[in-house]
Amino acid sequence: MRARRVGAEYPGAMAEDLDELGERAVTAARALARARRAAKDAFLTGAAALLEERREEVLAANAQDVAAAETAGADATALDRLRLTPARVAQMAEGLRAVAAQADPVGEVVAGWVLPNGLRVSQVRVPLGVVGVVYENRPNVTADAAALAVKAGNAVVLRGSSAAARSNGQIVELLRLAAAKAGLPEDAVLAVPPGDHETVRAFLQLPVLDCLVPRGGRQLLAAVRQYATVPTIIDGEGNCHVYVDRAADLAMAEAIVVNAKTQRPSVCNAAETLLVHAEVAETFLPRVAAALQGVELVGDERVRRILPGVGPASEEDFAQEFLGPKLAVGVVDDLEQAMAHIARYSTGHSEAIVTEDLRAAERFLAEVDAAAVLVNASTRFVDGGELGLGAEIGISTQKLHVRGPMGLRALTSVKYQIRGEGQVRS
Amino acid sequence: MRARRVGAEYPGAMAEDLDELGERAVTAARALARARRAAKDAFLTGAAALLEERREEVLAANAQDVAAAETAGADATALDRLRLTPARVAQMAEGLRAVAAQADPVGEVVAGWVLPNGLRVSQVRVPLGVVGVVYENRPNVTADAAALAVKAGNAVVLRGSSAAARSNGQIVELLRLAAAKAGLPEDAVLAVPPGDHETVRAFLQLPVLDCLVPRGGRQLLAAVRQYATVPTIIDGEGNCHVYVDRAADLAMAEAIVVNAKTQRPSVCNAAETLLVHAEVAETFLPRVAAALQGVELVGDERVRRILPGVGPASEEDFAQEFLGPKLAVGVVDDLEQAMAHIARYSTGHSEAIVTEDLRAAERFLAEVDAAAVLVNASTRFVDGGELGLGAEIGISTQKLHVRGPMGLRALTSVKYQIRGEGQVRS
Numbered sequence: 023m024r025a026r027r028v029g030a031e032y033p034g035a036m037a038e039d040l041d042e043l044g045e046r047a048v049t050a051a052r053a054l055a056r057a058r059r060a061a062k063d064a065f066l067t068g069a070a071a072l073l074e075e076r077r078e079e080v081l082a083a084n085a086q087d088v089a090a091a092e093t094a095g096a097d098a099t100a101l102d103r104l105r106l107t108p109a110r111v112a113q114m115a116e117g118l119r120a121v122a123a124q125a126d127p128v129g130e131v132v133a134g135w136v137l138p139n140g141l142r143v144s145q146v147r148v149p150l151g152v153v154g155v156v157y158e159n160r161p162n163v164t165a166d167a168a169a170l171a172v173k174a175g176n177a178v179v180l181r182g183s184s185a186a187a188r189s190n191g192q193i194v195e196l197l198r199l200a201a202a203k204a205g206l207p208e209d210a211v212l213a214v215p216p217g218d219h220e221t222v223r224a225f226l227q228l229p230v231l232d233c234l235v236p237r238g239g240r241q242l243l244a245a246v247r248q249y250a251t252v253p254t255i256i257d258g259e260g261n262c263h264v265y266v267d268r269a270a271d272l273a274m275a276e277a278i279v280v281n282a283k284t285q286r287p288s289v290c291n292a293a294e295t296l297l298v299h300a301e302v303a304e305t306f307l308p309r310v311a312a313a314l315q316g317v318e319l320v321g322d323e324r325v326r327r328i329l330p331g332v333g334p335a336s337e338e339d340f341a342q343e344f345l346g347p348k349l350a351v352g353v354v355d356d357l358e359q360a361m362a363h364i365a366r367y368s369t370g371h372s373e374a375i376v377t378e379d380l381r382a383a384e385r386f387l388a389e390v391d392a393a394a395v396l397v398n399a400s401t402r403f404v405d406g407g408e409l410g411l412g413a414e415i416g417i418s419t420q421k422l423h424v425r426g427p428m429g430l431r432a433l434t435s436v437k438y439q440i441r442g443e444g445q446v447r448s
Numbered sequence: 449m450r451a452r453r454v455g456a457e458y459p460g461a462m463a464e465d466l467d468e469l470g471e472r473a474v475t476a477a478r479a480l481a482r483a484r485r486a487a488k489d490a491f492l493t494g495a496a497a498l499l500e501e502r503r504e505e506v507l508a509a510n511a512q513d514v515a516a517a518e519t520a521g522a523d524a525t526a527l528d529r530l531r532l533t534p535a536r537v538a539q540m541a542e543g544l545r546a547v548a549a550q551a552d553p554v555g556e557v558v559a560g561w562v563l564p565n566g567l568r569v570s571q572v573r574v575p576l577g578v579v580g581v582v583y584e585n586r587p588n589v590t591a592d593a594a595a596l597a598v599k600a601g602n603a604v605v606l607r608g609s610s611a612a613a614r615s616n617g618q619i620v621e622l623l624r625l626a627a628a629k630a631g632l633p634e635d636a637v638l639a640v641p642p643g644d645h646e647t648v649r650a651f652l653q654l655p656v657l658d659c660l661v662p663r664g665g666r667q668l669l670a671a672v673r674q675y676a677t678v679p680t681i682i683d684g685e686g687n688c689h690v691y692v693d694r695a696a697d698l699a700m701a702e703a704i705v706v707n708a709k710t711q712r713p714s715v716c717n718a719a720e721t722l723l724v725h726a727e728v729a730e731t732f733l734p735r736v737a738a739a740l741q742g743v744e745l746v747g748d749e750r751v752r753r754i755l756p757g758v759g760p761a762s763e764e765d766f767a768q769e770f771l772g773p774k775l776a777v778g779v780v781d782d783l784e785q786a787m788a789h790i791a792r793y794s795t796g797h798s799e800a801i802v803t804e805d806l807r808a809a810e811r812f813l814a815e816v817d818a819a820a821v822l823v824n825a826s827t828r829f830v831d832g833g834e835l836g837l838g839a840e841i842g843i844s845t846q847k848l849h850v851r852g853p854m855g856l857r858a859l860t861s862v863k864y865q866i867r868g869e870g871q872v873r874s
Contacts (some may be wrong), residue, residue, distance in 0.1 A: 025499050141825055216843035246823055253848045281872035350554050387865045399868030421576050421658050421861035422679045423849040435847035439813045442825030444700035446707035
């Protein structure tokens with residue numbers, strides 16, 4: 023069954039079909055599982071040096087991608103995500119060095135004990151094996167994802183967007199060169215060349231993938247949910263709420279809402295909906311509206327009675343991530359109603375309450391079902407770097423395996439090692 | 449979309465369609481997430497008492513299931529799995545009490561720290577939410593699975609086999625009664641009435657399921673892999689190997705092989721293949737064959753040269769779980785070849801080596817990719833009870849979320865609770 027050809031002319035293309043690519047990934051994963059930290063770190067720092075030394079090649083490949091996207095009529099956001107600059111290449115290199123500086127999770131003894139019959143049990147951390155990453159425009163994901171996957175002892179198979187094909191191909195080539203220089207298999211990093219929808223679907227069902235991480239918007243996640251037959255970690259959906267309670271410090275609430283919405287509106291931990299307790303709405307809404315200069319507000323009826331200039335918020339407005347300068351606003355009667363609204367529309371990413379009331383804070387922390395719940399802090403803190411967890415491959419909004427920022431440990435599994443002297447079960 | 453009717457006449461049936469059932473599970477899950485341990489334990493001990501008090505009703509329902517299965521021509525193994533006895537009901541009750549005695553995983557603080565900006569971060573253990581269990585004949589799974597799911601703070605939706613419908617319905621009724629008596633929602637335990645294949649498929653795609661645990665054979669697992677769109681934990685495939693190394697203590701090896709194969713052949717941690725190093729094959733094979741009275745051996749060519757009475761082992765013999773008194777046997781040249789055979793045929797459950805050689809033991813422990821790897825011990829030890837982990841809902845052979853025995857913690861997730869005093873991101 024070698025029918026799934028994937029365009030060998032692609033720069034960095036490693037195999038003529040997905041099955042062969044999969045076999046090569048498995049072989050590489052076996053070697054990587056036993057690789058010492060020193061070799062993995064040499065790969066990372068070596069790749070960082072290569073990115074800097076050969077920056078112009080990367081930028082030239084990227085310029086071709088950007089030009090093609092412009093011709094194809096891509097919008098400003100898409101072009102910005104696609105575009106590499108000397109500063110962004112430097113950031114990628116810095117990211118690789120930061121992962122090198124993190125501890126190696128492989129071999130960590132998670133737990134261990136001796137049984138009454140003398141069997142010695144250890145639960146040790148091991149790599150997942152082969153990690154697949156499917157992502158959209160940003161070419162920096164190529165280096166970031168490969169760094170984390172390989173440091174955690176995995177082979178990685180990358181599937182970026184067609185629009186970034188030349189940039190990604192160039193980066194993959196440098197990563198493979200760095201792997202070889204560090205004495206690791208080149209196939210530690212493999213790329214699926216861009217193809218049609220059928221190719222993507224075949225990738226989502228590639229049996230050798232021990233884990234698939236999609237990084238992208240709703241459409242990508244929907245496709246993964248529908249077609250993937252391999253284990254996946256759903257990431258990055260963030261319809262995040264800030265609830266301003268009756269007992270909020272309104273100056274603090276204003277600062278948190280403005281920060282959560284505007285500090286970087288395009289990312290998943292930015293706020294998309296503001297809920298305000300009815301008792302403080304008349305005071306707080308005009309104040310926060312004035313502070314949210316440049317943000318389009320849409321509101322429910324009670325909001326619009328207080329802020330007549332605000333447009334109506336549809337069901338869809340409360341359900342979606344704007345990922346831009348737009349905020350849905352609602353007035354609620356109490357904490358209960360705020361939590362019910364969040365339970366209905368939340369994607370389970372990050373949810374915040376602003377309150378000085380202990381009971382309200384504790385109930386919100388306990389009852390709101392999300393990867394992160396915050397009291398009196400901006401949702402923007404929910405990422406691996408800010409929380410002190412190191413680099414992340416994404417932010418999981420599912421409940422199995424990992425929830426919240428996914429760092430090195432999220433790319434590992436465990437196994438039991440059991441040592442005896444001939445014990446049998448009676 | 450209320451088209452999926454599921455037979456309301458079924459005993460214990462709770463809803464006329466899966467969507468309504470799902471909504472009720474979600475409502476129950478919210479209450480259960482906040483339930484105190486005392487209430488959950490009262491549910492478990494109360495259910496145990498009810499099972500004992502009303503044992504005759506359970507046995508009568510089961511007798512009907514068994515009679516119907518006999519009429520339908522079920523084989524002895526299927527009938528044995530289906531049949532309840534006073535002793536088995538007592539075991540179920542004991543199982544419920546044992547789960548009550550285990551610590552409550554919910555609320556456990558997994559980790560916590562303070563960030564430079566003063567934010568206090570806690571990672572706390574929370575229930576998954578709604579857990580689905582799809583299983584085959586054994587009616588005891590009804591009580592066992594519900595006990596673990598509810599103790600971990602989840603609502604459980606059970607989908608047993610049609611053949612055990614009356615038994616399961618009776619047990620579910622008692623569990624729901626016990627939940628109500630303990631002040632928990634009755635809908636903590638819900639059952640999907642038996643239906644056609646379409647109903648099963650709809651269950652595997654029920655959006656409210658935070659996790660689905662299939663308990664059953666290959667066909668069930670294949671259906672789950674193909675159709676499930678909710679997160680799943682694949683469990684129970686155990687094509688387990690024992691490798692007898694050149695440096696093995698052959699008396700120990702004999703005891704371990706006999707135990708791993710015959711102590712309880714029908715379960716997933718029983719051995720299905722024996723691999724023997726060529727240097728000890730001539731000595732060991734006749735000896736172990738004599739000790740494996742009543743076990744049908746099939747072997748490769750080198751085995752059959754030493755044991756001429758043994759039938760040939762096909763590719764399929766090495767790939768399958770016999771789950772009965774049959775063992776595939778192979779001779780290998782060295783550790784490398786043994787590990788290659790295991791890598792090819794293993795389902796990643798439990799793999800054992802018998803050796804006195806340190807380097808062989810360490811390589812086997814490090815390189816064999818399975819939920820459990822054992823040195824000089826029977827594969828039969830790989831279950832939650834034997835390893836001291838408490839009751840289990842199954843043994844995971846996947847790498848995400850949980851690997852090996854799945855106890856209470858496997859039925860939980862975590863969330864970050866972040867407490868601040870107005871921090872915003874700069």
